[in-house]
Amino acid sequence: MNNMICALTIAGFDGSAGAGFISDIKTMSHFGVYGQAVCTALTEQNEDEFVAPGWVIWERIEAQLETLFRKHTFKYVKIGLVEKAKILKRVVEFVREKSPDAFIVWDPIASASAGFHFMRDADDFLPIMKMIDLVTPNADEYKFLGLEQAQEKGLIQMGKDCSVLLKGGHTTDVEAIDTLLHEGKEYKFESPRLPGAGKHGTGCVLSSAILANVALGKTLPEACKIGKDYMNEFLKSGEGRLGFVY
Template identity: 90%
Template sequence: MAENNDMIYALTIAGFDGSAGAGFISDIKTMAHFGVYGQAVCTALTEQNEDEFVAPGWVIWERIEAQLETLFRKHTFKYVKIGLVEKAKILKRIVEFVREKSPDAFIVWDPIASASAGFHFMRDAAEFLPVMKMIDLVTPNADEYKFLGLEAAHEKGIIQMGKDCAVLLKGGHAEGAESVDKLIVDGTEYNFASPRLPGDGKHGTGCVLSSAILANVALGKPLPEACKIAKDYMNQYLQSGEGRLGFVR
């Protein structure tokens, strides 16, 4: 059967979060807001709510691969977002699979070093760096940027930020009156600023932002414009009602 040519498809490869505030449920909601149809592969059956993280519930590679195979039999995904992964080896296998099936796919990786409730991931941080050369955009916050050693890796020539892959350094965990996201792509730096909002913030902001970027790239927006639109959307999301769950109508 032929694909619906009017539908723009994107794929999220991420964890399940029963609260729907993060993970692939949140990704699909965000994509749908922008008119992109998201499909999903599950990497972790987490036990969590918006305030508490209990266990990651990792899905083994063979099950991830089986999910990928099934979806790629129907669609050739040109826009792919990767979220929570157990280790660098799994990320590498996912990226290699996507590149084999869809060589020109635009791939975004949102590196999750820890859950907002405090659970820590990515203990093999340095092993992720070589994989990033196969990825189009990486979206770390300040803690993840430091944890992955991106600045030192750039200085040592291990990875050329903006050339090997674009990097969006998120400003939500930094200090100052403004939250400034810094995009480095093709030798150019772009800054996207918004007022820093009071309070503890929302659950799953990294998932929402990276999915909003991917959706707008899928809609044909240049990467800097997609990041700006996503930043504006995030500002709405952060102000969407009380509590740690956000929803933009």
């Protein structure tokens, strides 16, 4: 695997393969990046129904990380579903210790599309964001994490302490506009709102597409634009809530 670009996803298992680390690996593979995975939750779900999160305890997450990092030094890491801020902090600290320069993306999942709610300790996540390169919340997650208030109070400088991609897919605007705050600049990525916006796992797909393209040497704004275009193809891929781009 010396000539292969590898990335790591630390996320939940979704048996429908529409979200979680299976979806992440499929997306990375589409772009020619080899994805490996650490499981944070053995969820019970399909694309329409979320039954239980099935959280994996930290000791098992750590053991998975230790095993993979003995073989590889991951420079590109995506984090998805985590039980609480304490777990996220331990994961990020582990990655930073093993691979200090790793590019880390966190897709904060406040609730499953089927209605199950996570991240009840929202305030505790803010300090951890300063150790992360990119956070990709949708409008509800942005509000839930209190990012606007945190910026106003000086608790975090979005685009400087941490780049933030605010996704517009869950708003009611005619256009789906994603806004990237990065290195003191603002970038807008616009597209028509598509009828497939109800697809399962869109956050996983977008964040993984961005990470894969950063791994391929794209700048973050370039990677976000490519990820946005890929997401549009995903949303148009057939009927039902599962999407797939060939």
